[in-house]
Amino acid sequence: MTKNTKTALQTIVFLTLGGVLFYYAIGSQDTSSIWLEIRNADKTWILIAIVCGILSHLARALRWNLLLEPLGYSASVAASFHAVILGYLVNMALPRVGEVTRPAALSKLENIPFNKLMGTVVIERIVDLLITILIAFGIFIIQFRLISDFCTNLYSQMNSTSIVVTVLVALIFIGVGIFGFIKREWFYQLPILAKLKGFIEGLVEGFKTIFNLKRKFQFIIYSLFIWVMYFCMPLCIFYALAGTAHLGASAGLTVLLFGTAAMIIPVPGGIGTFELLVPAALGLYQVTGPIASSYTLITHALQFLVIIGVGAFSVAYFIIKTNKKIIKDVE
Secondary structure, eight states: OHHHHHHHHHHHHHHHHHHHHEEEEEEEEIIHHHHHHHHHHHHHHHHHHHHHHHHHHHHHHHHHHHGGGGGGGOOOOHHHHHHHHHHHHHHSSSSSTTHHHHHHHHHHHOOHHHHHHHHHHHHHHHHHHHHHHHHHHHHHHHHHHHHHHHHHHHHTOHHHHHHHHHHHHHHHHHHHHHHOOOOOOOOSSSHHHHHHHHHHHHHHHHHHHTTOSOOHHHHHHHHHHHHHHHHHHHHHHHHHHHTTTTTTTTHHHHHHHHHHHHHHSSSSGGTTTHHHHHHHHHTTTTTOOHHHHHHHHHHHHHHHHHHHHHHHHHHHHHHHHHHHHHHHHHH
């Protein structure tokens, strides 16, 4: 089986899974009520959310340029920005492929070696992973009471059979962990663990690279700004709907975390996973039914519209610029 065939099959499988999850999350809802909520949404707040989305991508391009400086290369803001958008555009159809498309596009636009650019993308993902972990930790601290109450209610709803199954599963995991520790020397020789070890070492090395940046403070500011904009998008949509306008910053962080987790799952565009996880996050705040579904659909649709809308300009920019380079090289 060729790599392209494997990628196509994986895309079909995950897209089918996403479709099933989407139908499970939305299909059982009263669609007329959902569309009524969407039509009544405050368009001003939706427009502000769109601007926040575009600004987050611009900040990502600016941050990316900072990572090029220690390597001795530079790129225009326009080229980096459109390369970022092209990466997201491809990711909507082929998850993870966009991570290769982005450096490939900038390599064509600015004559920067692809392998060097690929390394900077890895560093970016390390930073984003660390920020996501910090957000998750912050939510756990801020919303500890809410999470504990949720777990308590979930436990109270479990019957004796469910409790026994949960305990057995926990014991199995503990047993596997003990066995793995005893036989750790044998496990260390497995190829998958060798790859995991290499991945972790790569993360550490990538993180160390950040300290070699010429403008560390700007890099931190851009990184924080990206995630502030990510946070502002769901927060603005809260205010766009009457049923979610009462939710505050802590709820916005929870939705951001759940939404990020939904997009990490390799389903094209997060279709289905987003519609399943975001309402689950809203459910923690007693926001359910058509309100939760309409909020989720608006938020997810905006992400698509920003990427597709700006992506059309990015495709045109890439074609025009690369054609000009070809003509110049011929001359």
